[in-house]
Amino acid sequence: MQHFPTRIFPRVIALAMLFTVSTVCAQTAYPTKPVRVIVTFAPGGVTDIATRIIAPRFGEGLGQAVVVENRAGAGGVIGADAVAKSAPDGYTLLSAFDNFASSPYLYKSTPYDPIRDFVPISLLVRSRPVIVVNPKLGANSFEDFIRVAKAKGSALNYASAGGGTSSHLIAELLKMTAGIEPTAVHYKGGAPAITDVLGGQVEMMVATISIALPHVRSGKLTALAVTSASRTALLPGVPAVGEFYPGFDAQSWIGFLAPAGTPREIIARVNAELRRAIASPDVKSKLEAQGFEIVGTSPEAFGEWIRNESTKWSRVIRDRRITVE
Known part of the structure; x- marks a missing residue:
């Protein structure tokens, strides 16, 4: 069995301690x-x-x-x-x-x-997006909206903030889930999209709560449902889509x-x-x-x-x- 000089061990221990301290310092130094x-x-x-x-x-x-x-x-x-x-x-x-x-x-x-x-x-x-419609559509509840959407088919239009955005994809998920076929009208951003919903040029939109809430509170838009599994405290009286279609959750x-x-x-x-x-x-x-x-x-x-x-x-x-x- 090979034996090492005892004087080497203190050096090995010192080097190990130095490496440990250096590693800890490197980790705790972030960010510099x-x-x-x-x-x-x-x-x-x-x-x-x-x-x-x-x-x-x-x-x-x-x-x-x-x-x-x-x-x-x-x-x-x-x-x-x-x-x-x-x-x-x-x-x-x-x-x-x-x-x-x-x-x-x-x-x-x-x-x-x-x-x-x-x-x-x-x-x-x-953030739980909310499905909003222009009051002229005549849908005062989510159930009303689904009935109107099924009756109108592709003649019903919905606004999105742009192709591929969450407002577009969530609407398409809703179409798959509820068996409706509204036609997408894409805009360059949420602001111009909701402007046209307010003006009645487009009937419906899946909008962020931040952009929709002022118009819902003023009565200019009707909030039908949030697109999540459960309700939000920001709109406690508005149901969640998940209440009608269990498992639906898009945020x-x-x-x-x-x-x-x-x-x-x-x-x-x-x-x-x-x-x-x-x-x-x-x-x-x-x-x-x-x-x-x-x-x-x-x-x-x-x-x-x-x-x-x-x-x-x-x-x-x-x-x-x-x-x-």
Whole structure:
């Protein structure tokens, strides 16, 4: 049996301790410079507003500035691809909107895989879209609307914020579920879409609560149902589609992701600071004023959410033969 000089052991122990301390320091040092968050849509949109509400308090927790950068184009694909190709060091993060899970099935040339090329950090907020109609349609309840829609067939029109957006896909899921066939009229954004619903040029829309709520409260639009499994406190008197069709659940959401390969220690730190930020009273109240419900999940739970969303929307896109150029 070979014996080593006893004087070597103190050196080995010292080196091991030095390595451990160095590793811990490297992990706890993050971040040492500003963190960039990519928003995949133009300034002023839902994702941009929510991200900019969260960013200052998130930065305070990290001890570094958080810079929000808009990289719009191709339904969010351009910005998401930029993050996927960034260094996995925690300094470039993605603020993803709900279409993140559906884009690969809509755009044939999507250069990334939403599951393989990203690490989920946290599902931060959700919003339950609401089905609204112009009062002139004569549908005062969800059941009334389904009867009218079945009678009118494709002569009934619905507005969407654009092909492939959640307002489009949720309406198509409703069509599949309820057996109705209203015709889609696509707009460049939710604002012009709901303007035409208000004017009566289009009868119906699946809209975000933030854009629809003022018009519902003023009586200019009728809220028929929220497109989730359960009701929302923002419209407690409005039923959920899931009450009529069990299992129906379609919500808008925003969550943060990082490039694949980002160290777990960094993911854990970012997750903790994001959850702390959205739970702070000032941030929480601002987000709720925009129609968001605070969530704040673990990375694992967000990963499962994305997988379920991908499965659901890939089926809708395939069955409805939806394509976006």
